[in-house]
Amino acid sequence: MTHEPTIEATAIDWLIRQRDPAFADWERFSDWLGADPAHASAYHELALLDGDLEALPVHPAPANDAPAEPARLSRRWWLGGALAASLAVVAGIGVLRQAPDTQRIETALGETRTVALADGSRIALNGGSAILLDKADPRRATLERGQALFHVVHRDEAPFRVSVGAAQIVDVGTVFDVTRTDGRTIVAVSEGAVVYNPASSNVRVDAGRRLAVDDSGGQAVVGPVSPASVGGWQAGQLVYDGAPLSEVAAEIERTTGVRISTSPGAAAIPFRGAFQTSADEARMVEDLAALSGTRATRDTGGWTLSR
Amino acid sequence: MDQGMDAVLLAHRVQLMRFLESHGAGDAAEDLFQELWIRVTQRPTGPVGNPLAYLYRAANNLMVDRYRAERQARQRDHAWSEVRGGLDERAPIPTAEEVLIARQELGRLNAALGALGERAARCFRRFRLDGVPQKQIAAELGVSLSTVESDLRRAYAALIAARRQSDDA
DSSP, X not given: OOSOXXXXXXXXXXXXXXXXXXXXXXXXXXXXXXXXHHHHHHHHHHHHHHHHGGGSOSSOOOTTOSSOOGGGSOHHHHHHOTTOOOHHHHHHHHHHOOOTTEEEEEOOTTOOEEEEOTTSOEEEEOSSOEEEEETTOTTEEEEEEEEEEEEOOOOTTSOOEEEETTEEEEESSSEEEEEEETTEEEEEEEESEEEEOTTTTOEEEETTEEEEEETTSOOBEEEEOOGGGTTGGGGTEEEEEEEEHXXXXXXXXXXXXXXXXXXXXXXXXXXXXXXXXXXXXXXXXXXXXXXXXXXXXXXXXXXEEEO | OOHHHHHHHHHTHHHHHHHHHHTTOGGGHHHHHHHHHHHHHHSOOOBOSSHHHHHXXXXXXXXXXXXXXXXXXXXXXXXXHHHTSOOOOOOSSOOHHHHHHHHHHXXXXXXXXXXXXXXXXXXXXXXXTSOOOHHHHHHHHTOOHHHHHHHHHHHHHHHHHHHHHHHHO
C-alpha cells in the first residue's frame, strides 16, 4: 500500500523502537509528537496500554478461552497490581515474598559454595555472601550480600531473575556475576546478556560489559570488562580494569577470607591488572600493595592498605 | 555525585522543555522540568551510557506516568461521583471492584492476543513480557526480522482495538 501510515501505526512504531534500551532517536520522536496534538494523544493511549500489559500472564491462555479465570493468572499478573504497575509495587511485593519455602544459603569469608538448581542452572557463591532461593519459584534468586556467579540455563518461557536491593536483573543469556556490598551493586556479564530493571530503567548489559550502581541515587556506570575474567574468583584469578581498590580488596577478602581494608585515601585508587590469590597471605597482600602503589600494614583486625 | 547529570540537564534544557511541551505539558512544562530534575538527580538510576537519551527517556516516562495518574483520577472521580458524591481523595490501593474490572480487562487483552495466532502471540510475549530483542526473537522462531516487526505491530493494533471495545462497553 502506498498511502501514509495512520497516526496509530506510527505511534506503534515509535513505541516498539523505544523498547530497545539503545533507542536514541528522541529528537525526531519529539518533532513527531509535537507536530499534531492527535499524535500525542495516540501515543499516550498506546503507552498507557503498554504499561498495563506488564500484568499479562506470561503463559498464553488456552485457545478456546473466554476471559481468563483468576486461577490461571500467573504471579506476574498479581505483581502488576491491578493495572497500576509501577516499580514501587514490584519492589514492595519483593519484600513481602519472604515465604517459609525460602532457602537461605550463606558462606563464611574464604568459603565458596556451588549450588545446583533443579533445572541445571548453577550458582557459585563466593565467600562472605548470602543468597535466598525460593522453592516455589526456582527461576528466582535474591542476592542479599556478597558475590555470586550465575550459570543460567536459559528458558524462553521463564527467564531467570535475580533480585538485588530494590533492583531486578533478568537473564537474556547465560553467565553473569553479581556483587552486592553496602548499597552497591555490580553486574558483570561474560556470556549472553542480562537486562537490569526491565520495568524501569530497562538497561541491557551485554557480554563483556559491567554495570555498577549505588542505591544512594548515584549515577550508575556501564563499562567494559574482560568476559574471560568474570567469575575468575572461582579459580582465585582476579582481573581488574580500573576498579577501585576498595572493591578489589573486598573481593579478595570474600575469596580468600583474608581481611583487607583500605584507608580513605587509598580506597578510590583505580586498580588495573591480574591478581592471583595465594595461600601465602603476607605475600599476597604485599603483591596487592605493590601493584596498587600502596603500603600494607597488619594489625589485629587484618591488613590495611594506605598511601 | 550527580554533577554530570545536572550539567547535561542544563545544557539541554531547551530541547527537553520542548519535548515536555510536545507531550502536551502546556503551562506545566516548567514544573514538570523541575520534577524531571528531581527524578534524575535523587532517584537511584540505571547506568547512563548516553546521558541525553537517558534524560529523554526519563522525561517520556514522567509524561506517561502523569497521563496514567490523570486517567486513574478520572476513572475514580467518575465511579465515586455515583457512589460517594465526589470525594477528592485518591485511594492508593485499588478497591475490590477495581481489581475485578482490571482482571476482566486483562482477560480480554489476553484473549485478543491469543486470537492473533500462535506465532504472533508468542512473538509479542517474548518482546513485551520477557524483554527479548527482536533479532533474537526472529532467530528463535526461525522467521525474518520483518515478520517479527509486523507481528508486533499487529499485536499492538489488536490490543488497542480490544481496549477501545471494552471502554465503549
